[in-house]
Amino acid sequence: MQVSRGSAVAVAGGAAVAAVLGWIAIRPTEPRPVAAGSPAVRAPAVVPEPTRTQRVRTVNGRRQPPVVRAPESASGRYRTVPGGDPAPRGPGRTVRYLVEVERGLPFDPEEFAAAVHATLTDPRGWGERFQRVARGPVEIRVSLSSPALARSRCLPLDVGLSLSCWQHGRAVINADRWGSGAPSYGRDLATYREYVISHEVGHGLGHGHTTCPRRGAPAPVMVQQTKSLYGCRPNPWPHRTARIDR
Template sequence: RATADHAPAVLARVGSAPSPAAEEVEEAATVAPTTGAAVVPESGSGRVDGVALPAIAAPTTHPRRTVRVGLQVERGAGVDVAEAARVVSATLGDPRGWQTHDAVRFRVVPPEAVAAGDVDITIVLASPSLTDELCAPLRTRGKVSCFNVGKVVLNVRRWMQGVPGYGTDLAAYRQYMVNHEVGHGLYHGHVECPRVGAVAPVMLQQSKGLDGCRPNPWPTSG
């Protein structure tokens, strides 16, 4: 199986998450951009380049296992590559993140190792068109992200436009995108809002809506 936006995950080496494809199709149809959102190209070149990630900060707790991660960005998708690399590394190394929650250690691998398949999770920033291709058989419809066969596929439409639930806080939404999809790679499935007014669990499909919860991008907070 695979997981879109936060799609049921087909996990290569690290895990799987149970989430029905029908739910993902519904989500893709209901996600809307924030007001005044950036214009995003429907497609880039269809080719991805490996990107050297900055070192990820070591966890504050003793890790039980190491997860190798790398980054790729589609050419022509309109992404600030250096900024994307900074956001991904900072998010994965934040003490509020999965390293603390799951007692893992994220280790950066170079682009050539990613290309050779010597990686556990590859994070890919992709245009809506390439997202649909990489997420198949999930029907992401150019609108949402997914985890599929070891790849965290972050849809540039969401990366650039955000969602209404996060308002103008695009930085926090990008942290959520990374943490939610990587969460699928660490065996975490979707959950529901526990109660109105609660901090949203990071594995809630927050792109679809908050169901009365408050937005939250961090695994340790919800």
């Protein structure tokens, strides 16, 4: 095919332009600023506000543990918390006990065991000398349990999925209550935890339920305070009661 000189020049010129454009297309370039609102602009990373479970709360002058929502059921098997804690010095009989936590619950077993021992050995407590051990023989087992396991372990008592109990040598602590407390204690989860340990272990020591003596009085620890205060004020201790604002 014949090509005229003018056509050849045009073709050559077009090839040169194409080559230049191709070089421009593949040359690394600096990113260009894009107008705000353009789809190419990424929104700045947003750091979420701390959730309720992450905030450090202070209620009644006490630093509160985080609220934790426990699952309705977990593995159904307990794990004994290893190690132990000595009985405090002083009068009173020694009570050997162990702590166990159902596998699969979102709680640290060692932290739970430490909270239990601090409550049982508090001067406002029952007065026995509690010694935590990792194996029997023991008088009491304190068992953190999912609501489903608590319901099973508490039979023939009917605790549903929301209550704790004393049954068959165990203070069965409902993990949902341990994680979120009870309306009777308001936002004071730390104090409610002391109450539920004191109350259920109190059953293990032979104490039965009692009633509110008069409106406005501190509730005896063996009142079923998780259900209601019955006109009393919340109180987690067998002795030396203290006012708690809800």
